Amino acid sequence: AVFCAPTHAFARKRALRDEDLVQAEWIVREKGSGTRQTFDRAMQGLLPKLRISLALQHTEAIKGAVEAGLGLGCVSLLALQDAFARGSLKLLRVPHRSFHRQFYFLRHKNAHGSAAIERWVQLCQRLDSAN
16 A cells, blocks of 8 residues: 555545556565555656655665655555544545555475464465455
């Protein structure tokens, strides 16, 4: 999800266009992280033009920098729910770009999963179907 501080100029926009994305300062995850790979894929065609001012290792650090008004961020929607509920961050719509991320579960065919693992898989599947 792309987000900003509620005081950011883009917070009042209905949806962002590519021109807005290029104009913005960005705070994103470090290269090599799954979140950064998703961001880079979503921004294909714009990457050389983007102004990435900070690349951080922790989601909370990105959220804090964006809350401080340093730019736009992009992290998992689940990691932002509390901040959206508090009103400290604002979700931005970018309808023409896909920030979806695919996860896979791999299990050995002869291994028996514990009840805890089965419960965790069910929780992840429920969260996925809710989004």
